Amino acid sequence: MAKVLMKGNEAIAEAAVRAGGLCYFCYPITPQSEVAEYLSRRMPEVGGTFLQGESEVAVSNMLYGAAGAGVRAWSTSSSPGISLMMEALSYIAASELPTVVVNIVRTGPGLGGILPSQGDYLQAVKGGGHGDYRCLVYAPSSVQEAVELMPLAFDRADRYRNPVIVLGDGMIGQMMEPVEFREHEFPPLPPKDWATDGCKGRKPNIVNSLYLDPVKEEELNQRLAAKYERMKQNEVMYEEYMTDRPYEVLLVAYGTTARVCKTAIKKLAEDRIGAALLRPITLFPFPSARLYELAKPVKFLMSVEMSCGQMVEDVELGVRCEKPVYFYGRQGGLVPTPEEVVDQVKKRLGKGA
Amino acid sequence: MQTEVVFAGFGGQGVMLAGMVLAETGMNLDKEVVWLPSYGPEMRGGTANCTVIIADEPIASPIILHPRDAAVMNRPSLEKFCPSLRPGGFAVVNKSLIPVDPEREDITVVNVEANKIAIEAGSGKAANMVMLGAYVGATEVVPFDALVETAKKVLQKKPKLVPVNMKCLDQGYGIGQAARA
Numbered sequence: 001m002a003k004v005l006m007k008g009n010e011a012i013a014e015a016a017v018r019a020g021g022l023c024y025f026c027y028p029i030t031p032q033s034e035v036a037e038y039l040s041r042r043m044p045e046v047g048g049t050f051l052q053g054e055s056e057v058a059v060s061n062m063l064y065g066a067a068g069a070g071v072r073a074w075s076t077s078s079s080p081g082i083s084l085m086m087e088a089l090s091y092i093a094a095s096e097l098p099t100v101v102v103n104i105v106r107t108g109p110g111l112g113g114i115l116p117s118q119g120d121y122l123q124a125v126k127g128g129g130h131g132d133y134r135c136l137v138y139a140p141s142s143v144q145e146a147v148e149l150m151p152l153a154f155d156r157a158d159r160y161r162n163p164v165i166v167l168g169d170g171m172i173g174q175m176m177e178p179v180e181f182r183e184h185e186f187p188p189l190p191p192k193d194w195a196t197d198g199c200k201g202r203k204p205n206i207v208n209s210l211y212l213d214p215v216k217e218e219e220l221n222q223r224l225a226a227k228y229e230r231m232k233q234n235e236v237m238y239e240e241y242m243t244d245r246p247y248e249v250l251l252v253a254y255g256t257t258a259r260v261c262k263t264a265i266k267k268l269a270e271d272r273i274g275a276a277l278l279r280p281i282t283l284f285p286f287p288s289a290r291l292y293e294l295a296k297p298v299k300f301l302m303s304v305e306m307s308c309g310q311m312v313e314d315v316e317l318g319v320r321c322e323k324p325v326y327f328y329g330r331q332g333g334l335v336p337t338p339e340e341v342v343d344q345v346k347k348r349l350g351k352g353a
Numbered sequence: 354m355q356t357e358v359v360f361a362g363f364g365g366q367g368v369m370l371a372g373m374v375l376a377e378t379g380m381n382l383d384k385e386v387v388w389l390p391s392y393g394p395e396m397r398g399g400t401a402n403c404t405v406i407i408a409d410e411p412i413a414s415p416i417i418l419h420p421r422d423a424a425v426m427n428r429p430s431l432e433k434f435c436p437s438l439r440p441g442g443f444a445v446v447n448k449s450l451i452p453v454d455p456e457r458e459d460i461t462v463v464n465v466e467a468n469k470i471a472i473e474a475g476s477g478k479a480a481n482m483v484m485l486g487a488y489v490g491a492t493e494v495v496p497f498d499a500l501v502e503t504a505k506k507v508l509q510k511k512p513k514l515v516p517v518n519m520k521c522l523d524q525g526y527g528i529g530q531a532a533r534a
Contacts, residue, residue, distance in 0.1 A: 262413035
């Protein structure tokens, strides 16, 4: 089909509908309310469910219930709303249920502001809610990529029976770019024989996250840990930019800031400074092994973020602290500019700005 | 080749739509495009702007500190954006509402009485299309017939508005072309 010009938020909504995400719960919050606006029109057309809950707490528990019943349930929100969903997300992970939550990140902490940020990295990547669990985390860097990642997110949520987070930012949500909706083929999924979808003629299924028997709880913890190891083996995604020619600096950035870094790298090349970019597409699992390889020829790495450096520790772990890892970022809804990144790289190279 | 333009004005003047029509025209021509709005707690009467990037190569940073061009519909927008334009760029200035000039020698200024022309064409609300026409006339960033085709498509749900908008695009285009010469 032909390309259409769409806002990131609307494109995410349409991609989810096409991926069979027909059960959508939400509570509006800037900068992602267009998802809900779009789906309030679109869901009735496709026989789906659009439901605005009374709060994000309600929404996330609706996700828990619907996912338990075996349907593709999902939600979108932005940072403060995502925090309210964390309890249910922990329950969903513990109950081994699939769901997709899109976080169009705004500034924080607290109520923060409505401009773009990457300040929810640690929350998304390291757990967020209580207990020993992880989410698979995808970070799109364009509207087209967001559209490609939505069907993958639903598939992997079902395949791993685990929550999947799509971590955007206000820029990805608000920006319009041409998109093309392609058909996605995935191998058949196992039947949802665990779903609480009516037990006539079979033994009842139970969705539960309460384990008072320590042995049973440990079994769950170890089963989850093994699942996250399988994700690390099989799900790592990244993009490399300008790694096919000599470089002495490796930038690491995801989402919107990765695009800023690409322009910075082009500008650095004009000054005969070789820089390359590793853009993690999955933030958990993090592309640590590839990072280590790519860091071999460089003098230093630099993590560029719209936060105070939340990804730095993963970059340091990835390079096993064998090379200096610097950080450059902006906060408060300000986006690093290519010019700023160029200046920072030159400064660290001792070439002045 | 990459062209960036900021459309800016009061909320309600239609700068977002003007930018969208331009971006969609670029897309229809198989160019790479980005349309990036300023977003915030804004409402009718507040300031609004969007950046449109049209390029032959994939667009890296969507955040442009120094756009090449601007089309400004009110004075605060002129004061905000014209100083940051790159040398050699274009500024389309709505002289119906802006009594001053950009204090730049190194850009091409296209003066257009956008509101006056739009009112004479039948609707003051179409001043954004005068601006868009003038911008494309001055820069030829997209062919005019492609712009007209896209604008017609965007407006197809409101067929009554098509003639006045086409007239505005056309008149703006003529002024832009004249400034180019």
